[in-house]
Amino acid sequence: MEWKSALKDYQLYLKIERGLSKNSIDNYVLDVKKLITFLEEHTISTSPISINSETIQQFIYHVAKQVNARSQSRLISGLRSFFNYLVFEDYRSNNPLELIESPKIGRKLPDTLSEEEIDRIIKAIDLSKPEGERNRAMLETLYGCGLRVSELVNLKISDLFFDEGFIKVTGKGDKQRFVPIIDITQKYINIYRSEIRNHLNIQAGFEDTLFLNRRGKQLTRAMIFTIIKQLAEKINLKKNISPHTFRHSFATHLLQNDADLRSIQLMLGHESITTTEIYVHLDKSHLIKVVEKYHPRK
Known part of the structure; x- marks a missing residue:
């Protein structure tokens, strides 16, 4: 088996068997491509079936000089998944990464914004320009519904169920969930739709795409990042923020106001409660509140 055919089969497996999104598949494939590039540059002749732990270890040592521990750990995890697939399909009898340990890294806590900082960012939007109303509606939706940036740019008008108080969100792996949408967010989306979007040459x-650029097409993820970075600079915010920061802030503020983790998990679309639990680490006072409220010896 050649690397090219193995990689093609692996892509199909990730798409069909595991139902991963294109972004996730691209990341997994990129990990394997990095290994292939290393083998070619060092004229190491080996196949996906015959490559051994020593060669993989040599590659990891090479990568360790170029990336941080977190990136290195993610790369090892991606390669381990590829070789697990080959074992699963009986191409190999073992995984060459079984004995290779990932570097120890601390759990990275996400950056968050305070309510006051979110207000300042949104107030900094220039509403005299047509895109201002759109940008306000987008940031209110990011924060008000805790969306991923990909979920925001893919949001459809047909996904809006304002009478019921929900929006339908398509998340990772095309999994859909219903997320509550508060009145203030509905208000700004309606203003954008009636005053700006209705006048675009779509x-x-x-x-059916909700948020559009000036040319009447879907916004890119990169454009959302740029809008947020420019607003942060405008108010002289020293934090390194991204669209995901609004999602993290949504979850953190709900937790601080005594929302339960299970509800937050459902709204964020996390498969595992373990992923949601990271927000507990952001605010230890929540743990104190839980004990004081629910412990029988309080």
Whole structure:
């Protein structure tokens, strides 16, 4: 088996068997491509079936000089998944990464914004420009519904169920969930739709896409990052923020106001409660509140 065919089969497996999104598949494939590039640059002739732990270890040592521990750990995890697939399909009898340990890294806590900082960012939006109303509606939706940036740019008008108080969100692996949407967020989306979006020359294929650029097409993820970075600079915010920061802030503020983790998990679309539990680490006072409220000896 050659690397090219193994990689192609692996991509199909990730898409069909595991139902991963294109972004996730691209990341997994990139990990394997890095290994292939290393083998070619060092003229190491070996196949996916015959490559051994020593060669993998040599590659890891090479990578360790270029990336931090977190990136190195993610790369090892990606390669381990690829070789697990080969074992699963009976191409190999063992995984060459079984004895290779990932570097020890601390759990990275996400950056968050205070309510006051979110207000300042949104107030910094220039509403005299047409895109201002759109940007306000987008940031209110990011924060008000805890969306991923990909979920925001893919949001459809047909996903809005304002009468019921929900929006339908398509998350990772095309999994759908319903997320509550508060009145203030609905208000700004309606203003954008009636005052700005209705006057755009909407391109074919984007009639149902909620947030559009000036040319009537879907916004890119990169554009959302740029909008947020520029607003942060405008108010002289020293934090390194991204669209995901609004999602983290949504979850953290709900937790601080005594929302339960299970509800937050459902709204964020986390498969595992363990992922949601990271927000507990952001605010230890929540743990004190739980004990004081629920412990029988209080």
